[in-house]
Structures are given as C-alpha cells and as structure tokens.
Amino acid sequence: xxxxxxxxxxxxxxxxxxxxxxxxxxxxxxxxxxxxxxxxxxxxxxxxxxxxxxxxxxxxxxxxxxxxxxxxxxxxxxxxxxxxxxxxxxxxxxxxxxxxxxxxxxxxxxxxxxxxxxxxxxxxxxxxxxxxxxxxxxxxxxxxxxxxxxxxxxxxxxxxxxxxxxxxxxxxxxxxxxxxxxxxxxxxxxxxxxxxxxxxxxxxxxxxxxxxxxxxxxxxxxxxxxxxxxxxxxxxxxxxxxxxxxxxxxxxxxxxxxxxxxxxxxxxxxxxxxxxxxxxxxxxxxxxxxxxxxxxxxxxx
Amino acid sequence: xxxxxxxxxxxxxxxxxxxxxxxxxxxxxxxxxxxxxxxxxxxxxxxxxxxxxxxxxxxxxxxxxxxxxxxxxxxxxxxxxxxxxxxxxxxxxxxxxxxxxxxxxxxxxxxxxxxxxxxxxxxxxxxxxxxxxxxxxxxxxxxxxxxxxxxxxxxxxxxxxxxxxxxxxxxxxxxxxxxxxxxxxxxxxxxxxxxxxxxxxxxxxxxxxxxxxxxxxxxxxxxxxxxxxxxxxxxxxxxxxxxxxxxxxxxxxxxxxxxxxxxxxxxxxxxxxxxxxxxxxxxxxxxxxxxxxxxxxxxxxxxxxxxxxxxxxxxxxxxxxxxxxxxxxxxxxxxxxxxxxxxxxxxxxxxxxxxxxxxxxxxxxxxxxxxxxxxxxxxxxxxxxxxxxxxx
Numbered sequence: 001x002x003x004x005x006x007x008x009x010x011x012x013x014x015x016x017x018x019x020x021x022x023x024x025x026x027x028x029x030x031x032x033x034x035x036x037x038x039x040x041x042x043x044x045x046x047x048x049x050x051x052x053x054x055x056x057x058x059x060x061x062x063x064x065x066x067x068x069x070x071x072x073x074x075x076x077x078x079x080x081x082x083x084x085x086x087x088x089x090x091x092x093x094x095x096x097x098x099x100x101x102x103x104x105x106x107x108x109x110x111x112x113x114x115x116x117x118x119x120x121x122x123x124x125x126x127x128x129x130x131x132x133x134x135x136x137x138x139x140x141x142x143x144x145x146x147x148x149x150x151x152x153x154x155x156x157x158x159x160x161x162x163x164x165x166x167x168x169x170x171x172x173x174x175x176x177x178x179x180x181x182x183x184x185x186x187x188x189x190x191x192x193x194x195x196x197x198x199x200x201x202x203x204x205x206x207x208x209x210x211x212x213x214x215x216x217x218x219x220x221x222x223x224x225x226x227x228x229x230x231x232x233x234x235x236x237x238x239x240x241x242x243x244x245x246x247x248x249x250x251x252x253x254x255x256x257x258x259x260x261x262x263x264x265x266x267x268x269x270x271x272x273x274x275x276x277x278x279x280x281x282x283x284x285x286x287x288x289x290x291x292x293x294x295x296x297x298x299x300x301x
Numbered sequence: 302x303x304x305x306x307x308x309x310x311x312x313x314x315x316x317x318x319x320x321x322x323x324x325x326x327x328x329x330x331x332x333x334x335x336x337x338x339x340x341x342x343x344x345x346x347x348x349x350x351x352x353x354x355x356x357x358x359x360x361x362x363x364x365x366x367x368x369x370x371x372x373x374x375x376x377x378x379x380x381x382x383x384x385x386x387x388x389x390x391x392x393x394x395x396x397x398x399x400x401x402x403x404x405x406x407x408x409x410x411x412x413x414x415x416x417x418x419x420x421x422x423x424x425x426x427x428x429x430x431x432x433x434x435x436x437x438x439x440x441x442x443x444x445x446x447x448x449x450x451x452x453x454x455x456x457x458x459x460x461x462x463x464x465x466x467x468x469x470x471x472x473x474x475x476x477x478x479x480x481x482x483x484x485x486x487x488x489x490x491x492x493x494x495x496x497x498x499x500x501x502x503x504x505x506x507x508x509x510x511x512x513x514x515x516x517x518x519x520x521x522x523x524x525x526x527x528x529x530x531x532x533x534x535x536x537x538x539x540x541x542x543x544x545x546x547x548x549x550x551x552x553x554x555x556x557x558x559x560x561x562x563x564x565x566x567x568x569x570x571x572x573x574x575x576x577x578x579x580x581x582x583x584x585x586x587x588x589x590x591x592x593x594x595x596x597x598x599x600x601x602x603x604x605x606x607x608x609x610x611x612x613x614x615x616x617x618x619x620x621x622x623x624x625x626x627x628x629x630x631x632x633x634x635x636x637x638x639x640x641x642x643x644x645x646x647x648x649x650x651x652x653x654x655x656x657x658x659x660x661x662x663x664x665x666x667x668x669x670x671x672x673x674x675x676x677x678x679x680x681x682x683x684x685x686x687x688x689x690x691x692x693x
Binding site for chain 2: 066068070078205
C-alpha cells in the first residue's frame with residue numbers, strides 16, 4: 001500500500017518528537033532558565049566550569065545571597081543563573097559568575113550602580129563594566145552581572161576581564177545605556193556617578209523612580225536628581241510633599257504648570273527644585289546656587 | 302504616657318527633631334543650626350527616647366532598635382538615626398560587594414564615637430589569612446580604626462565555630478585592637494548554631510545575630526534563652542518576616558507589632574530591622590519603649606491569616622499525591638506572584654508559562670477530586686482552579 005511508508009515515517013517521527021519532549025521535560029529545564037547565558041566550557045582561558053549551573057528565582061535568591069536579595073526585588077529581579085569556574089593552574093581558586101535578569105535596562109543599570117566601586121576601573125564590556133581587584137560588575141540589556149574571584153590571594157584582573165567579555169558576548173541586548181539617562185549627557189555631569197533608584201530616592205518614601213548623579217556647576221560640586229516615568233500628577237504630589245518638608249521655602253510659579261522651590265531640606269540642607277509638567281528635578285549638596293537653576297531647566301526641557 | 306506621646310508625634314515634629322542634629326553637624330551654618338535647634342527643642346521630648354539593653358557579656362549598652370544598613374542607599378538616613386540616638390549599626394563586607402560599608406563610613410564620619418559598628422567577614426572566608434584580609438578591608442572601607450563587633454557571616458552549623466585558624470585570626474585582631482568583640486550570624490539551623498556557642502568551653506564568641514520573628518519555632522526561642530543566660534548577646538534579624546507587601550492587606554500594619562513581638566523577649570538585646578528610608582526609620586524607632594499588647598497579637602494573627610492563603614512553603618510534598626504530575630508548587634508560586642504581596646500578573650503568567658503543559662493546572666480538569674494534600678492545610682484544588690482561571 002502506498003500509504004504504509006508514510007504511516008511508518010510519521011509514526012517514527014511522532015515517537016522521536018515525543019521522546020525529545022519527554023527528555024526535555026525530564027531534565028528539569030524550562031524556557032527562560034538562562035542556561036544559554038552561562039559559558040558552557042570555560043570562562044576565559046584556564047578557567048573550566050565546575051559542576052552544573054545553578055538557578056534562582058524570587059523565592060530562592062535568598063538561599064544564595066541571604067537578605068541582600070531584597071535589594072534586587074524593587075529592580076524587577078526575576079531569575080539568576082550562577083556558575084563556578086575553577087582555575088587550572090591554581091587549585092582552590094575560582095571565578096563565580098552570577099547573571100541576574102532584572103526588570104528592564106534601567107533596572108539593570110540601577111543594580112550595576114549599586115555595586116559599582118568608586119575606585120574601580122571602567123572597562124569597555126557590555127553597556128558598562130567596573131573592575132576592582134577581586135570583582136567585576138557589568139550590565140547589558142536587562143542583565144546585571146557580578147563576577148567574583150574567590151580562593152585566591154592575588155588579584156587577577158585579566159582573568160576577570162576575560163570572563164566578563166565571554167559572558168557579555170552571550171548576553172542579549174544592545175551595549176547601550178538606558179534612554180532615561182540621556183538627559184545626563186551634558187558636560188556638567190560627572191560620568192559614572194549616575195544611579196537609578198526605583199524607591200525612596202534621597203531616602204524619602206514619596207520619591208520613587210528617580211536618577212541621581214554628581215555634577216559640577218560654576219566650579220562647585222552638587223548632586224542632581226530627577227524623576228523618571230513621572231506624570232503631571234505624581235510630580236505635583238512630590239513637589240507638594242517637598243514643599244511641606246523644607247524650611248524657609250520660597251516658591252515661585254514657572255509657566256502655567258510649573259514651580260521653582262528653594263529651601264532647606266532636613267537631611268541635605270539647601271535644596272532647589274523645579275517642576276515643569278511631568279518633570280521634577282532638583283539639586284542639593286551645593287555650596288553656591290549659581291548656574292543651578294539653568295541646569296535644572298535644561299534637564300526638564 | 303510615653304506611648305501616647307509617640308502616637309501623637311507627627312511628621313513635622315520628626316523632621317524638626319531630625320533636622321537639628323544633622324543640620325548642626327553636617328550642613329547648616331552655625332546661626333541656622335542654632336535656630337533649628339531652638340525650634341525643635343520644645344518638641345524634642347515627644348520623640349521616643351532611646352531604650353538600651355546590655356549586649357551580653359560584651360557589656361555594650363545598645364539601643365533595642367539598631368540600624369540594619371544593608372539596604373540603605375543614602376548615608377543621610379543612617380546619620381539621622383545616629384542623631385536620634387540609635388547606637389548600633391549593622392553592615393557586612395558582603396553587602397553591595399563592600400559598598401554598603403562605604404555608605405556607613407559616610408554616615409559615621411565625625412560621629413564614630415557615638416556608635417557601635419558591627420560588620421561581618423565574607424561568608425566564604427574561613428582561613429586565618431582570609432579573616433584578617435576581610436577585617437583589614439572592612440576597616441579601610443568603614444574609615445575607622447576598630448570594629449566593635451566582627452561577625453562570622455551566615456553560619457549554618459557548628460563547624461565554623463570551632464575552627465582553630467579562624468579563632469587564631471580573631472584573637473590576633475583583638476590583640477591589635479582592630480576588633481573588640483566577636484560574634485556569628487545565622488539564619489539557618491539557628492538553634493544548632495546558638496547551642497554550639499553555649500557548648501563551646503572557651504566561650505570564644507560573644508554575640509549571635511539570629512533570624513528570629515513571630516513565626517520562629519520554639520526550639521529557636523529556647524536556644525536564644527540558653528545563649529542569653531550563658532552571657533551571649535543576642536540580636537535579632539529578619540524580624541518582620543518579610544517578603545509580603547502589606548499594602549494589599551487593608552489596615553493591617555504588622556511591622557511595629559512584629560518588632561515588638563521580638564523585643565518583648567528579654568533574652569533578645571536588640572533587633573536590627575533594615576531601613577531604606579525615613580518612613581521606615583520612623584516606624585521602627587517608635588517601637589523603642591512600646592509595650593507589646595493584646596492588639597499586637599491580634600495584628601499579627603490577622604497578618605498570619607491574611608498571608609496564609611498565599612503562603613505555600615513550596616516544599617513539593619503535595620506533588621507526590623497528584624496522579625497527573627501537576628507541578629503544584631510552581632503553580633502556587635505563579636499564583637503567589639498574582640495574588641500575594643507582589644501583585645505582578647505579568648510575572649505570574651510568565652512563571653506559569655514556563656511549565657510544560659502537562660504540569661499546569663489545566664491537567665486538573667480531568668480529576669473529579671483532588672488527591673494532592675498539603676501538609677500545611679492549603680486548599681490545593683481551589684488554588685489550582687484560581688491559577689487556571691487567572692494564569693492560563
């Protein structure tokens with residue numbers, strides 16, 4: 001019969017597909033496990049993978065990093081993949097790679113900035129990378145990566161950088177920073193000081209989703225901040241809360257839907273704040289006010 | 302009455318009070334600082350006075366609410382706590398990969414003498430060289446010449462308590478004046494760790510930072526009592542149970558009640574709730590001196606009840622009883638994202654979608670009666686029904 005070979009072929013295909021499906025289901029892997037992001041054999045020359053990668057979610061992250069897990073949740077953490085690479089030359093030395101999938105590119109930058117070391121060296125890996133003697137931090141797309149050298153008494157910057165580049169090559173997402181930070185592309189802002197906080201900006205629970213960065217205006221240092229993803233309503237509410245908080249408040253209207261505030265904040269001292277529609281920006285920790293208003297207006301423009 | 306005074310304290314009072322110390326020492330010119338001081342003086346007494354207990358045999362008099370700095374991004378928040386009398390700050394070498402110690406350093410600059418600093422070596426550090434390296438690094442990061450309490454981080458059993466090389470390093474650091482007292486921290490097998498500290502004939506460690514909250518087992522409470530009686534200073538962490546956003550639970554605000562529950566135990570010297578912002582600081586500091594009341598018990602009961610329908614321990618015990626092979630714990634986890642404090646339907650659906658079709662709650666429709674049983678009494682059939690409706 002002409003249909004017999006076809007039947008035989010389709011039956012064997014079905015069995016093969018079923019076997020593959022059961023195998024995939026049986027080994028516990030699931031789509032989105034991030035296993036594909038872990039370098040499979042080595043992470044740089046001389047560092048071979050040891051054991052199997054480990055995976056963590058919101059419920060289990062604290063099993064690995066204890067209470068520090070809480071730092072990740074406001075940034076939309078949903079999964080982490082970890083692997084250890086052992087040194088072929090130095091017994092006991094290892095490189096621990098942790099890849100965290102955060103809520104967004106901005107969230108990944110936020111985590112990176114939380115860990116970025118002030119004395120660290122900037123490297124051209126991913127969207128940004130920061131190297132210190134025993135650690136490398138980087139982010140790319142919505143992933144934040146922590147690479148740690150362990151069991152070694154001597155630093156090995158080359159090994160960390162090589163491993164970082166290997167990991168970054170496997171990450172999805174472009175090597176650019178979040179668009180919410182484009183407003184900081186100006187000469188006054190000190191590069192590498194930007195931070196994103198999804199909650200409690202400046203330690204105030206009414207300021208959520210904001211960016212802070214250091215700047216130099218008219219020769220004086222200050223800290224600049226502004227809200228992201230804000231609306232007219234949320235900036236108006238935040239502005240009013242600020243006004244009730246500061247002493248010696250002087251407020252003047254700006255256009256139809258804005259205001260400018262000067263006063264003394266209980267935590268930071270003198271502060272200036274501008275609201276224009278859905279933009280709320282401010283400056284603090286300054287010694288003189290010259291040029292600050294113009295900077296804030298340009299941030300809100 | 303002290304309690305009623307605390308209740309009537311408003312935000313403005315708090316801000317004024319907080320403004321004084323911070324402004325005088327950090328930011329304001331002298332005239333302004335003096336004006337602020339006078340402005341706040343009248344109401345200063347309304348702010349809760351610090352309450353102290355002695356940290357075991359260390360003899361340190363510390364406030365019953367200390368500052369857990371792990372999640373605090375701004376040093377100014379820690380600084381205002383110091384200005385208000387909190388005198389115990391807890392950080393760790395590991396937190397934010399060392400950056401948290403730098404944040405604490407900014408907060409204690411010029412007021413180091415007012416606070417006791419507790420930090421921790423890296424969890425993986427065990428040898429003499431590693432312990433010394435960690436302490437030296439912490440001293441540098443904290444900008445201080447001594448650490449009041451150095452703690453071995455995250456002990457899960459007895460083994461590290463008795464390591465000779467660890468003790469050798471700590472003894473040397475004590476002799477050098479770089480550390481004053483030694484302790485350990487534990488949030489797993491807490492009773493075993495506490496009991497090992499007591500069983501140690503050398504009584505080498507002086508303090509224990511331990512996970513302890515209103516859901517703690519009696520064995521942990523017993524071990525805390527035994528340790529405190531033996532002179533070990535006990536500090537509680539993870540006091541708020543954590544993880545669950547209470548905004549969706551109406552008027553239930555269990556955080557102060559949870560903290561009071563811990564501090565009513567006289568064997569606990571202090572608690573170190575993590576404080577990210579001024580609102581949390583205000584909520585926590587107000588607990589000092591407050592009595593634990595029947596109303597608190599009710600609040601905690603309500604809180605426990607409120608989270609109970611969502612509170613799957615993900616132990617997987619129920620899955621052995623399911624003839625269809627439904628991955629019940631994963632379905633419950635997805636459901637928790639949707640219904641619990643997370644309220645994140647997108648995450649819930651994404652988690653659910655990761656399950657193979659045969660392991661989802663869809664398989665339950667073929668069963669007339671659910672054969673899976675939860676050891677904690679959760680209604681699994683009802684949860685699978687809700688998951689199927691909400692997440693498919």
